[in-house]
Amino acid sequence: MTGIVIEEVCKRFxxxxxxxxxxxxxxxxxxxxSFTALIGPSGCGKSTxxxxxxxxxxxxxxxxxxxxxxxxxxxRAREIGFVFQDPTLLPWRSVIDNVRLxxxxxxxxxxxxxxxxxxxxxxxxxxxxxxxQLSGGMQQRVAIARALSMNPKVxxxxxxxxxxxxxxxxxxxxxxxxxxxxxxxxxxxVTHSISEAVFMADTVVVLSAHPGRVSQVIGIDLPRxxxxxxLQDARFNAHENAVRAALFGDAMTVPA
Amino acid sequence: MTGxxxxxxxxxxxxxxxxxxxxxxxxxxxxxxxxxxPSQIAAVAPAQAADLWYHAVGTLRSALLGYAAAxxxxxxxxxxxxxxxxxxxxxxSLGVLIDCVPLIALAPIFVIWIGQGPALHVTIAAxxxxxxxxxxxxxxxxxxxxxxxxxxxxxxxxxWQRLRLLALPSALPYLFAxxxxxxxxxxxxxxxxxxxxxxxxxxxxxxxxLFSFNVPVVWLTILTVxxxxxxxxxxxxLAERRIVRWAPTGGVGHG
Numbered sequence: 012m013t014g015i016v017i018e019e020v021c022k023r024f025x026x027x028x029x030x031x032x033x034x035x036x037x038x039x040x041x042x043x044x045s046f047t048a049l050i051g052p053s054g055c056g057k058s059t060x061x062x063x064x065x066x067x068x069x070x071x072x073x074x075x076x077x078x079x080x081x082x083x084x085x086x087r088a089r090e091i092g093f094v095f096q097d098p099t100l101l102p103w104r105s106v107i108d109n110v111r112l113x114x115x116x117x118x119x120x121x122x123x124x125x126x127x128x129x130x131x132x133x134x135x136x137x138x139x140x141x142x143x144q145l146s147g148g149m150q151q152r153v154a155i156a157r158a159l160s161m162n163p164k165v166x167x168x169x170x171x172x173x174x175x176x177x178x179x180x181x182x183x184x185x186x187x188x189x190x191x192x193x194x195x196x197x198x199x200x201v202t203h204s205i206s207e208a209v210f211m212a213d214t215v216v217v218l219s220a221h222p223g224r225v226s227q228v229i230g231i232d233l234p235r236x237x238x239x240x241x242l243q244d245a246r247f248n249a250h251e252n253a254v255r256a257a258l259f260g261d262a263m264t265v266p267a
Numbered sequence: 268m269t270g271x272x273x274x275x276x277x278x279x280x281x282x283x284x285x286x287x288x289x290x291x292x293x294x295x296x297x298x299x300x301x302x303x304x305p306s307q308i309a310a311v312a313p314a315q316a317a318d319l320w321y322h323a324v325g326t327l328r329s330a331l332l333g334y335a336a337a338x339x340x341x342x343x344x345x346x347x348x349x350x351x352x353x354x355x356x357x358x359x360s361l362g363v364l365i366d367c368v369p370l371i372a373l374a375p376i377f378v379i380w381i382g383q384g385p386a387l388h389v390t391i392a393a394x395x396x397x398x399x400x401x402x403x404x405x406x407x408x409x410x411x412x413x414x415x416x417x418x419x420x421x422x423x424x425x426x427w428q429r430l431r432l433l434a435l436p437s438a439l440p441y442l443f444a445x446x447x448x449x450x451x452x453x454x455x456x457x458x459x460x461x462x463x464x465x466x467x468x469x470x471x472x473x474x475x476x477l478f479s480f481n482v483p484v485v486w487l488t489i490l491t492v493x494x495x496x497x498x499x500x501x502x503x504x505l506a507e508r509r510i511v512r513w514a515p516t517g518g519v520g521h522g
Contacts, residue, residue: 062417065421066420066421067417067420067421086421086423087423089422089423091421093417093418093421095414095417095418096414097412097414099412099414099415099418101415101432101433101436102513103436103511103512103513112422112432113422115432116419116422116423116424116428116432117422117423141512141513142513143513161422
């Protein structure tokens with residue numbers, strides 16, 4: 012099947028003394044073109060799961076398939092776009108040269124026109140700017156344009172707007188949804204904001220910590236395109252409450 | 268130009284102050300016989316200019332060759348050490364060991380091995396400049412941001428692409444810092460080698476002037492070495508400003 016399939020994935024990291032279990036028995040199916048949010052407390056392994064999909068490191072056991080192929084194959088076929096929490100731009104390269112980097116490394120012309128991508132993320136006119144001349148939000152836009160430059164089948168984002176202020180963040184989220192709709196890529200967003208997860212995703216996967224496990228998968232059947240007035244909608248709040256209940260479980264009813 | 272003047276104004280004022288103070292102190296008889304007045308040094312300069320040039324070129328050539336050899340060795344060893352803790356530690360230990368050996372004692376042994384020719388001067392200059400270059404290169408090549416390393420992994424970059432597109436540019440600020448420290452050390456190394464007995468070089472010139480107790484010439488030679496060291500440092504700093512144009516405070520991912 013198409014999309015991302017994760018089957019009984021476990022990940023343990025070796026430490027100096029013994030090892031730590033980051034993820035246990037993760038089984039998920041993310042349909043092609045869907046938008047999934049991974050949410051959970053720190054230490055729940057949500058970033059680790061994202062890096063397993065990106066083939067940054069292999070799972071200890073279990074299997075991941077991206078459109079039926081192992082992540083390593085998908086990665087080498089340039090089918091994975093990754094956005095880090097930090098923009099991770101090369102400071103000695105101009106904006107456009109940063110966006111061109113994946114194509115340059117692949118030794119091909121970019122699958123999507125870098126100029127059009129820069130315009131799409133709202134940075135027209137900044138092509139020759141250096142990253143240090145841009146604000147944090149603008150740098151993250153460049154990182155998104157770079158991730159999209161090879162027209163990836165999956166777009167993986169690790170708290171991409173975590174360092175931004177609330178207003179910029181809201182604006183970037185709307186733009187990200189717009190970009191996602193235009194590109195039709197399968198998106199996975201790691202976040203620790205409940206409202207962000209509900210606002211963005213078709214499916215919110217709630218993870219619990221130590222070790223990271225799937226505690227609940229919550230479908231978000233809110234209409235698209237999503238607009239900011241949705242934040243005041245009763246259905247939106249109901250979904251938020253459902254995610255919050257899954258995150259905190261019994262702690263919500265027991266006095267602290 | 269005004270910016271340049273502003274940076275130079277204070278050092279020039281201090282220098283002028285020192286020269287004037289020494290001139291006055293010498294006239295008042297407050298300085299020992301081994302320290303001449305600045306005007307005495309200036310007085311011998313025209314007659315010594317040709318000699319000074321001849322010896323300075325010799326020293327510069329040895330220092331430059333030693334410097335280049337040390338930089339190439341450092342780059343080669345650092346590339347071998349890169350990403351392999353098992354080789355990095357012995358290579359750095361070797362560097363520390365070489366740095367700890369007192370050159371002034373090592374030089375006579377090298378005279379026995381390779382004679383007193385230019386080869387000795389180049390070798391000692393290279394040894395003298397080697398350790399900061401090695402350390403700077405190793406640290407520089409390690410200074411890539413961990414997210415950037417993951418990025419290059421995700422976009423399936425080859426080892427060579429990682430070195431060329433990520434590790435080397437990230438290392439440049441460290442390389443330049445090392446190059447700046449090592450340049451005066453290479454000159455000093457060449458000078459020490461020339462002390463061991465040489466026909467040509469500022470080290471030889473100092474020795475001759477010392478033995479003939481020509482104090483102004485000794486000081487003239489010392490000042491020349493200082494000027495050469497400062498000039499080498501300044502040239503590299505200039506090249507650095509030309510090449511490393513991105514924000515100096517923020518590395519990858521902190522921009």
